[in-house]
Amino acid sequence: MYTDYVNKMGNMEHNLQISNITVSVAGKQIITDLSLTVPPGAIVGLMGPNGSGKTSLAYALAGHPRYTIDAGKCSVAGTDITQLPPDQRARAGLLLTFQHPPEVPGVSIRTFFHEAYRALYGTTPWIIIERRLRNSFTFVGLPESFVERKLHEGFSGGEKKRLEAAQLLFFKPQCAIVDELDAGLDVDALIWMRKLFDACRVENPNFSALVITHAPEVMERLQPDHLYIMRAGKIHAQGGPPLLAQVKSAGYEAVL
Amino acid sequence: MNRGLTRDVVIAISETKQEPAWMMEFRLQGLELFEKLPMPTFGPDLSELKFDDLLYYLNPVDRAVSSWDQVPSEIKTTFEQLGVPQAERQYLAGVGAQYESEIVYKRLHEQWASKGVVFADISDGLKDYPELFRRYFGTVIQSSEHKFSALNSAVWSGGSFVYVPPGVHVDMPLQAYFRMNTDRLGQFERTLIIADEGASVHYVEGCSAPVYSAASLHSAVVEVVALANATVRYTTIQNWAPNVYNLVTKRAIAMRNATVAWVDGNFGSKVTMKYPGIVLKEPGAKAEIISIARAHEGQIQDAGGKVIHLAPHTSSTIISKSISARTGSAIYRGLLKVAPGAHDVVSRVRCDALMLDSTCHADAYPTVDIANESVDVGHEASVNCLDEVQLFYVMSRGLSATAAQTMIVTGFIAPLVDALPMEYAVEINRLIAAEMEGSIG
Numbered sequence: 001m002y003t004d005y006v007n008k009m010g011n012m013e014h015n016l017q018i019s020n021i022t023v024s025v026a027g028k029q030i031i032t033d034l035s036l037t038v039p040p041g042a043i044v045g046l047m048g049p050n051g052s053g054k055t056s057l058a059y060a061l062a063g064h065p066r067y068t069i070d071a072g073k074c075s076v077a078g079t080d081i082t083q084l085p086p087d088q089r090a091r092a093g094l095l096l097t098f099q100h101p102p103e104v105p106g107v108s109i110r111t112f113f114h115e116a117y118r119a120l121y122g123t124t125p126w127i128i129i130e131r132r133l134r135n136s137f138t139f140v141g142l143p144e145s146f147v148e149r150k151l152h153e154g155f156s157g158g159e160k161k162r163l164e165a166a167q168l169l170f171f172k173p174q175c176a177i178v179d180e181l182d183a184g185l186d187v188d189a190l191i192w193m194r195k196l197f198d199a200c201r202v203e204n205p206n207f208s209a210l211v212i213t214h215a216p217e218v219m220e221r222l223q224p225d226h227l228y229i230m231r232a233g234k235i236h237a238q239g240g241p242p243l244l245a246q247v248k249s250a251g252y253e254a255v256l
Numbered sequence: 257m258n259r260g261l262t263r264d265v266v267i268a269i270s271e272t273k274q275e276p277a278w279m280m281e282f283r284l285q286g287l288e289l290f291e292k293l294p295m296p297t298f299g300p301d302l303s304e305l306k307f308d309d310l311l312y313y314l315n316p317v318d319r320a321v322s323s324w325d326q327v328p329s330e331i332k333t334t335f336e337q338l339g340v341p342q343a344e345r346q347y348l349a350g351v352g353a354q355y356e357s358e359i360v361y362k363r364l365h366e367q368w369a370s371k372g373v374v375f376a377d378i379s380d381g382l383k384d385y386p387e388l389f390r391r392y393f394g395t396v397i398q399s400s401e402h403k404f405s406a407l408n409s410a411v412w413s414g415g416s417f418v419y420v421p422p423g424v425h426v427d428m429p430l431q432a433y434f435r436m437n438t439d440r441l442g443q444f445e446r447t448l449i450i451a452d453e454g455a456s457v458h459y460v461e462g463c464s465a466p467v468y469s470a471a472s473l474h475s476a477v478v479e480v481v482a483l484a485n486a487t488v489r490y491t492t493i494q495n496w497a498p499n500v501y502n503l504v505t506k507r508a509i510a511m512r513n514a515t516v517a518w519v520d521g522n523f524g525s526k527v528t529m530k531y532p533g534i535v536l537k538e539p540g541a542k543a544e545i546i547s548i549a550r551a552h553e554g555q556i557q558d559a560g561g562k563v564i565h566l567a568p569h570t571s572s573t574i575i576s577k578s579i580s581a582r583t584g585s586a587i588y589r590g591l592l593k594v595a596p597g598a599h600d601v602v603s604r605v606r607c608d609a610l611m612l613d614s615t616c617h618a619d620a621y622p623t624v625d626i627a628n629e630s631v632d633v634g635h636e637a638s639v640n641c642l643d644e645v646q647l648f649y650v651m652s653r654g655l656s657a658t659a660a661q662t663m664i665v666t667g668f669i670a671p672l673v674d675a676l677p678m679e680y681a682v683e684i685n686r687l688i689a690a691e692m693e694g695s696i697g
Contacts, residue, residue, distance in 0.1 A: 064648050104664060
């Protein structure tokens with residue numbers, strides 16, 4: 001049914017279209033000939049055992065300086081991002097929530113959110129940005145006073161995840177890559193994760209997400225439209241809910 | 257007046273200023289010491305500095321004036337470009353501005369004058385307050401300390417004399433704009449600040465200079481005396497032209513329960529050597545030194561701070577942050593000394609260096625000399641390259657490489673910049689941003 005969906009959208013530009021990419025880090029090839037599609041409005045899951053290359057793929061897509069795309073092509077909402085710097089990928093509509101976001105000492109969250117928003121959307125009244133900021137904080141359960149804090153500085157694991165989650169709502173990306181957002185969050189947070197995606201879709205009906213996790217329960221709760229399974233830098237399986245059920249009951253070995 | 261330094265030049269300076277005999281004697285002693293003392297044996301190479309090529313005195317107007325109307329129009333234009341009159345209207349208590357070697361414009365806000373606060377040209381201080389002046393002048397920094405303190409003692413000209421009477425709080429900063437304007441003109445200003453018992457004052461010194469073809473020397477001496485329970489804060493934003501040797505000696509003495517803070521921002525010059533010092537002479541005295549340096553394009557910023565704990569129950573903090581890029585060198589050089597009798601001393605020293613590319617250089621030389629066991633001393637130092645993951649993260653939210661670097665660097669120095677008066681915080685952030693614009697191709 002997902003394939004039908006993808007085919008139906010065939011004439012439209014996909015939010016994320018990865019075609020036969022090869023990625024290396026420090027001269028070592030870590031992803032080989034990988035293709036993947038995230039249509040507008042879809043939640044697509046990406047699972048796989050530790051070390052299978054999920055985070056490497058996410059970094060390569062967002063433009064991490066250590067990861068190079070040596071072959072193939074990636075596009076976001078019709079823009080070829082394969083060789084663009086990270087900021088231009090963001091402007092094309094991509095947003096990666098980091099599994100381990102770095103602390104940026106001395107930079108206030110308010111300054112960071114306001115400046116980045118203007119970089120993406122041009123001049124916008126302060127109060128409009130501020131309102132978005134407060135709304136997204138409320139949604140993910142961060143106190144408003146956090147806007148005065150420094151970017152991820154001294155944050156707990158859970159606070160870092162919430163600040164990453166808030167950015168999904170705040171920045172209105174076309175396509176989010178959500179890397180292990182569930183790790184370190186409690187059960188309640190898993191419930192609002194799905195709600196968060198719904199809220200993002202209210203902001204932007206075409207919002208889509210590539211969600212990386214290795215917890216089948218989390219994926220099940222998100223009800224993805226489609227699922228990819230990675231192993232050793234390649235896509236090894238893909239499918240709908242039955243594939244997820246199989247992973248949940250019998251583990252990766254059963255499907256790979 | 258001719259270039260080069262001779263006994264006649266020193267005598268002529270003293271005579272022009274109609275100084276008392278003791279000051280001429282002081283200057284001549286300084287000259288003798290200058291001739292005898294060696295060049296510094298540490299730090300940056302000063303071999304290109306040619307003392308014989310420098311002008312040691314220049315007098316653009318006959319005397320300092322106190323009314324804006326009396327200021328020559330050329331000088332007025334310069335001040336207007338610097339924004340001095342506007343700044344004054346907003347919040348300045350008074351402006352003493354150095355243009356070439358003399359103060360040409362100064363005005364003391366009436367409310368401070370009525371409280372007995374003196375904010376004058378240093379030569380007027382000598383003339384009008386001879387006893388007070390002589391009691392403290394040259395007591396904090398000896399002419400004999402090194403070649404450049406001796407040089408300043410011989411040829412000093414311009415600078416400020418500040419006296420704050422007991423219990424008086426000057427709650428708006430006293431500001432002086434310095435501007436060096438003639439090729440090969442050495443500037444040797446001398447500033448003496450005395451905060452009497454329980455007084456408080458914030459003195460702000462900001463510099464900007466146009467570009468010259470030949471190297472200039474700026475070699476100031478600043479002495480600060482904080483008597484019991486007084487508070488003195490001295491802020492410098494140094495942005496000399498890139499051919500200026502900026503070799504400055506600054507020291508304060510803090511008496512019982514007094515607090516002295518140096519906030520020192522070094523952005524310009526070819527070579528800067530400056531280590532503001534605080535001598536904690538009596539119990540309860542506190543020292544704070546904040547040093548921000550930016551080195552680029554062959555600049556050497558050799559800066560830091562010195563604290564000497566002579567008395568028990570004294571405390572100090574030194575925080576230094578440097579940013580270097582494009583062949584610049586930023587060196588932290590510091591001294592923390594605790595005398596044998598100084599027990600129950602608390603001190604924290606922290607210096608962080610951030611390097612923006614692989615062509616620059618950063619280093620730290622912290623000297624710690626502690627002769628008492630009952631002390632609580634903490635020292636931390638870090639030298640880091642710009643973090644590529646931080647840069648990637650900020651860029652991945654849509655900020656260009658330049659904007660992201662500016663944001664990270666601004667954040668790096670934010671803890672120090674936030675402590676500055678708004679106007680200077682804005683200026684520093686602007687200097688940093690301007691630097692970033694040019695640093696990425």
